[in-house]
Amino acid sequence: MQTVKMVVTGPFNSGKTEFIRSVSEIDVVSTERKISSDSERVKDQTTVAMDFGRITVDDNLVLYLFGTPGQRRFDFMWEILSEGMLGFIVMVDSTRPETFREARNILETFRAYAPTPYVVVANKQDCKDAWDLEDMRIALRLDGRVKFLPCVATDKESVKNALLELLYSILEEMEKGEG
């Protein structure tokens, strides 16, 4: 049995858990753990949830989706998760411009050192306060070549589309490698 994985990241509340839940064949497992470091001891303890979902491809292959917090202080999780991943998805809450900078930071940090394909997803496009994709693309400073997709994480078709676009990018990358 072979397993492969993809990672879903993005700022808090951007819809990572919802996204994975929409396509996972198991209930999304959230491993809740208390994180407290010295600098945070003053504040409340923060609860961090790490989700994972599963899609059985066939008798020999299983795809896992990992949801991971995007904050910088969880970089260590990234290192663990990015090992062997096929690609990653950065989720952005289209209704909360205050999180765009963080989303871009997550993206640029990993763009600088993770060579795997990725797509960026403008989630919650069903909300009336959602920003337009063109505006978000500029605010997130995504260049025209980066795949940037509208999404409603609660809608399975929309999630499938994002996953497929990422997979197409992975294929393209492999074909480029051949040439």
Place this chain on the structure above:
Amino acid sequence: MALKGNLRDFSITQLLNLINVAQKTGTLVIEGPSEEIWVCFRDGKLAFARDGQEDGSLASVLFREKKISAAQFRAIKERAGAMSDKELGLLLINANYISQQDILASLQNYFVGIVNRLFTWVEGLFRFENNMMPPDDKITVRISLENLIIDGSRRVREWEQLQDEIPSLDMALKFTDRPGTNLRNVNLSVEEWRVVSYINPKNSIRQIAKTTNKSELEIRRIVYGLLQAGLVELIRPAGMPVPVPQGRPALPQASKDEQKSLINRIIGRIRSI
């Protein structure tokens, strides 16, 4: 759809960048704690601005800019109160009292002053009204936003914000090929020009900082201004090896064909969900 938020979370620099790059036409309305400011843009250029608390009429602007005296201002207000800005402007030009250039320069100063005020606001609800423009009888100008943005960026002192904007100094910079950008129209300081002269896909930001003797904070601030003005973009430096992630590769030992077939299997499965 909505382009709205709070300046606390999405700064005026970021907004101007967005309007500039997307070449937007419309009015940015910002509600501060005690006043409301309207800034109008045409094709991504500043056209008009108005502070709800101030008399923004042409006469008042000319008075503020010391082009007319207090007595003249009063006289205009009393006797030509109903006249539109365009009519008054024409009258003053035809009377050879003031040149068209002076009028436009005064308005530009005034509008830019209002926008600059916004850089000091830490809070304010904003929304962008597409295609909403000032009434026809108002005189509008055409000011590129690049200088305003670079000027505003010089004021960013927060280390954290700059670090968020430019997380890695190992990236390089390249000039954007966006049409309509021209570095020559931008007012850069000597130090900023020195940095610009080293911009090249081969030079990392760190190398540029070293060569131009800049601290990390200084180089980040300059690069931030150039980025926000839409003049440069971040790229991976040419020739920098793509780091191989530690640990095992995504698809071990498999041949290219096997790898592709694996991805195609996943694609087939997801389509069928």
